[in-house]
Amino acid sequence: MARYILTRLLSLLISLTVASAVIFALIEIIPGDPAAFMLGINAQDDTIAALRAELGLDTSPLERYFGWVSGMVTGDFGTSYTYRTPISEMIAERLWISLPLALIALALSTLIAFPVGILAASKRGSLTDTIVMGFTQLGVAIPNFWFAMLMVLVFAINLRWFSAGGFPGWDEGLFTGLKALTLPAISLALPQASILARVMRSALVDTLDEDFMRTARAKGLNRRQAIQRHALRNAMIPVLTIIGLQFSFLLAGAIIIENVFFLPGLGRLVFQAISQRDLIVVESVVMLLVFAVIVVNFAVDIAYVLVDPRLRRQG
Amino acid sequence: MTLLEIEGLSLSINGSPILKDISLSLKQGRILGVIGESGSGKSMTAFAIMQLLPSGSKATGHLRVLGFDMLAASEDDLCKMRGNDVSIVFQEPATALNPLKTIGDQVAEAILIHEPSTTRAGAQVRAQTTLERCELPAEQFPLTLYPHELSGGQRQRVVIALAIALRPKLLIADEPTTALDVTTQAEVLQLLKRLVTEDQMGLMLVSHDLAVVAGMADDIVIMKNGEIVESGVATAVFQQLRHPYTRALYAASEHVPDRTPPRSTARLLSVTNLVRDYRLPRTALFAAPQYFRAVDHVSFDIFKGESLGLVGESGCGKSTLTRAILGLETVQGGEMYLDGMPIAGGRHVDRKIRRRMQAVFQDPYGSFNPRHRVDRLISEPFHLYEEPPSSDEKNEAVVGALRAVGLSPEDQFKYIHEFSGGQRQRIAIARALITQPELILLDEATSALDVSIRAQILDLLAELANSYGLTYLFISHDLSVVRAITDRVLVMRDGRIVEEGKTEQVFSAPQHPYTRSLIDASPVLPKNANH
Numbered sequence: 105m106a107r108y109i110l111t112r113l114l115s116l117l118i119s120l121t122v123a124s125a126v127i128f129a130l131i132e133i134i135p136g137d138p139a140a141f142m143l144g145i146n147a148q149d150d151t152i153a154a155l156r157a158e159l160g161l162d163t164s165p166l167e168r169y170f171g172w173v174s175g176m177v178t179g180d181f182g183t184s185y186t187y188r189t190p191i192s193e194m195i196a197e198r199l200w201i202s203l204p205l206a207l208i209a210l211a212l213s214t215l216i217a218f219p220v221g222i223l224a225a226s227k228r229g230s231l232t233d234t235i236v237m238g239f240t241q242l243g244v245a246i247p248n249f250w251f252a253m254l255m256v257l258v259f260a261i262n263l264r265w266f267s268a269g270g271f272p273g274w275d276e277g278l279f280t281g282l283k284a285l286t287l288p289a290i291s292l293a294l295p296q297a298s299i300l301a302r303v304m305r306s307a308l309v310d311t312l313d314e315d316f317m318r319t320a321r322a323k324g325l326n327r328r329q330a331i332q333r334h335a336l337r338n339a340m341i342p343v344l345t346i347i348g349l350q351f352s353f354l355l356a357g358a359i360i361i362e363n364v365f366f367l368p369g370l371g372r373l374v375f376q377a378i379s380q381r382d383l384i385v386v387e388s389v390v391m392l393l394v395f396a397v398i399v400v401n402f403a404v405d406i407a408y409v410l411v412d413p414r415l416r417r418q419g
Numbered sequence: 420m421t422l423l424e425i426e427g428l429s430l431s432i433n434g435s436p437i438l439k440d441i442s443l444s445l446k447q448g449r450i451l452g453v454i455g456e457s458g459s460g461k462s463m464t465a466f467a468i469m470q471l472l473p474s475g476s477k478a479t480g481h482l483r484v485l486g487f488d489m490l491a492a493s494e495d496d497l498c499k500m501r502g503n504d505v506s507i508v509f510q511e512p513a514t515a516l517n518p519l520k521t522i523g524d525q526v527a528e529a530i531l532i533h534e535p536s537t538t539r540a541g542a543q544v545r546a547q548t549t550l551e552r553c554e555l556p557a558e559q560f561p562l563t564l565y566p567h568e569l570s571g572g573q574r575q576r577v578v579i580a581l582a583i584a585l586r587p588k589l590l591i592a593d594e595p596t597t598a599l600d601v602t603t604q605a606e607v608l609q610l611l612k613r614l615v616t617e618d619q620m621g622l623m624l625v626s627h628d629l630a631v632v633a634g635m636a637d638d639i640v641i642m643k644n645g646e647i648v649e650s651g652v653a654t655a656v657f658q659q660l661r662h663p664y665t666r667a668l669y670a671a672s673e674h675v676p677d678r679t680p681p682r683s684t685a686r687l688l689s690v691t692n693l694v695r696d697y698r699l700p701r702t703a704l705f706a707a708p709q710y711f712r713a714v715d716h717v718s719f720d721i722f723k724g725e726s727l728g729l730v731g732e733s734g735c736g737k738s739t740l741t742r743a744i745l746g747l748e749t750v751q752g753g754e755m756y757l758d759g760m761p762i763a764g765g766r767h768v769d770r771k772i773r774r775r776m777q778a779v780f781q782d783p784y785g786s787f788n789p790r791h792r793v794d795r796l797i798s799e800p801f802h803l804y805e806e807p808p809s810s811d812e813k814n815e816a817v818v819g820a821l822r823a824v825g826l827s828p829e830d831q832f833k834y835i836h837e838f839s840g841g842q843r844q845r846i847a848i849a850r851a852l853i854t855q856p857e858l859i860l861l862d863e864a865t866s867a868l869d870v871s872i873r874a875q876i877l878d879l880l881a882e883l884a885n886s887y888g889l890t891y892l893f894i895s896h897d898l899s900v901v902r903a904i905t906d907r908v909l910v911m912r913d914g915r916i917v918e919e920g921k922t923e924q925v926f927s928a929p930q931h932p933y934t935r936s937l938i939d940a941s942p943v944l945p946k947n948a949n950h
Contacts, residue, residue: 315515316518318515322506323528324500414567
């Protein structure tokens with residue numbers, strides 16, 4: 105088990121190294137002079153020269169790469185060219201919105217998907233199954249920004265339960281902050297919940313046909329006990345895979361929802377940085393997101409082994 | 420005391436009748452053998468007793484376990500009885516256990532579910548005792564093991580342990596040894612017999628194998644198409660063989676096809692010092708790779724027109740050897756010649772050689788592409804010719820092959836799902852015949868078939884050998900079949916040939932202790948006067 109974790113950690117480090125090299129290469133080396141690109145076509149020569157010096161473009165790419173990586177390891181992400189503030193501060197500020205939003209959405213999605221998937225699987229072929237799966241089909245098909253606008257219309261404009269957008273900050277109190285994230289989290293969670301429920305159902309249906317489920321019933325377990333004690337954990341492997349993918353997506357892919365609700369999250373930060381050609385910010389935020397995805401995958405790998413003892417014997 | 424009483428039990432699933440008017444009973448301390456071929460309803464009878472039937476099932480009649488009416492019982496009452504008063508052991512030990520739970524937890528669960536006042540630790544202690552009763556000593560088999568760390572026979576002992584943990588009065592065993600090797604089968608049957616005596620249980624042993632049941636049962640029920648055709652005390656049933664179906668089953672079980680012994684002394688296939696190593700998964704990142712030797716310096720010859728048997732238990736390397744001969748494995752040493760031409764292992768086997776040998780495999784369901792018609796399935800080996808035959812020639816060959824295996828020419832337009840298991844195996848043989856090969860490798864080709872179908876296929880193989888001068892390599896774990904159809908036999912163990920000789924000689928006077936143990940473990944049919 106320890107060896108398994110060690111090899112996974114090693115592979116995590118290799119992935120991070122490769123990813124950082126690729127991001128660095130794509131942004132700094134390939135499209136010509138980054139300073140000229142950042143300043144646009146009307147830039148003065150001396151402004152470009154000043155930016156080149158600031159970016160350290162006179163030194164070799166290898167030196168810059170190691171400077172960038174060692175900076176990130178120590179928490180120094182550089183300074184944003186547009187805002188003239190340290191990028192680490194900007195990211196921290198945005199992360200305080202994006203991370204809770206992703207976690208709430210993921211929790212919601214899982215809380216909805218598990219019971220729905222289990223219900224549909226245990227009543228497979230029945231009317232309940234058909235209806236529930238029909239709704240998840242709808243959930244997958246409806247674009248989440250449209251659903252988000254619908255919710256703003258109903259809950260913010262008509263009922264006035266929530267504000268239509270913006271984030272007051274956590275200083276206003278936990279409740280106020282959570283309230284501002286409720287509608288965005290629901291709109292993010294619903295399509296994810298639909299996908300997860302369908303995966304849960306099909307994984308569980310496969311497990312219910314296994315011979316050991318018959319053994320469980322023959323021991324004297326009733327249907328519910330047999331599903332709880334024997335089927336659920338066996339159905340977890342595909343479900344864990346999807347949960348891992350969804351977390352990465354929710355963290356980075358919330359740009360549209362952040363825009364609909366006017367939330368200053370990471371997605372919007374990347375979007376703004378790209379439109380302002382602030383390559384220093386883009387590079388760092390993308391690296392951070394890649395880091396998150398790789399760490400989540402690592403966590404999922406560890407979860408597989410905790411769930412399935414058969415995976416433990418390999419290296 | 421009568422543990423099980425069934426009277427006039429009929430069962431239908433979604434309207435189609437499965438069981439018709441079944442009546443049987445089982446008393447304490449006795450073993451009831453239920454015999455039948457696939458589709459006879461023997462397993463459904465077992466599931467009906469447990470009331471673990473598929474949805475859409477409707478049962479009528481009387482079914483009492485310990486005097487308790489199972490058909491009228493509520494689901495809650497049934498849950499209390501299952502595992503406590505009546506238990507079942509299933510056929511497939513590989514899948515009957517939850518792969519994610521330790522064997523200790525799985526046995527302990529059977530106790531905890533019925534006795535909620537028991538502590539977890541107490542249940543674990545009792546699980547340990549039960550596993551030891553099933554001959555899994557704690558030192559070698561701690562409770563913390565997972566099913567994948569056990570062999571098939573050991574898993575079946577765990578399944579038996581969780582069935583008998585609460586000492587039920589009635590135990591049902593549905594083909595408990597069908598998936599096991601003969602020596603393991605003998606041990607598991609012995610175990611069941613001992614448990615029946617110790618706990619004074621009633622055992623209902625469901626099996627397709629007459630010989631297995633004959634060695635165990637006090638009473639016997641023979642089923643066909645959902646009905647009981649004959650029942651009675653075991654010795655009397657086997658002595659008298661009153662019902663024609665019983666007679667037919669008996670005859671099919673020990674059927675020996677008519678064959679002419681081979682005359683030729685020319686070698687068709689010769690194998691010398693063949694070695695096949697498999698690389699094992701790494702134990703550490705930079706460790707030197709470890710190897711498992713599946714075939715260990717094997718040498719033998721097959722003479723033209725003979726039928727050579729290859730017997731051995733699962734994992735002995737017989738299938739790897741078969742694949743190596745077909746040129747499907749990269750071998751690490753040794754030489755193989757077919758009629759003097761070398762067979763290169765791995766990717767580049769000469770087509771001329773390939774079309775001179777063909778194979779028939781075990782699973783008549785899995786070895787065909789379900790989306791192709793029979794004519795395409797059978798004519799597939801024609802790609803082994805440099806110049807493919809014209810469509811007329813092809814058609815003629817397909818019709819010829821179908822006729823040779825006893826099917827009609829119209830069958831070429833059908834799909835594989837339209838055929839029964841026995842017919843599919845005939846189609847597999849037709850596919851093997853189409854290139855007019857000299858050598859056919861039959862890898863467990865009759866193992867998945869019912870006895871009566873198996874007898875027909877053995878006859879067909881004998882007939883084809885006589886008329887086409889075919890040579891067979893007959894690979895099987897089933898000694899009785901090998902004895903019936905081969906001239907010489909090889910006994911394989913752990914990748915080596917441990918004994919080789921004329922079939923009758925090897926079976927009547929085995930030299931190697933391993934061969935002796937295999938023969939001793941094989942169940943035998945009782946001798947019969949009428950037969």
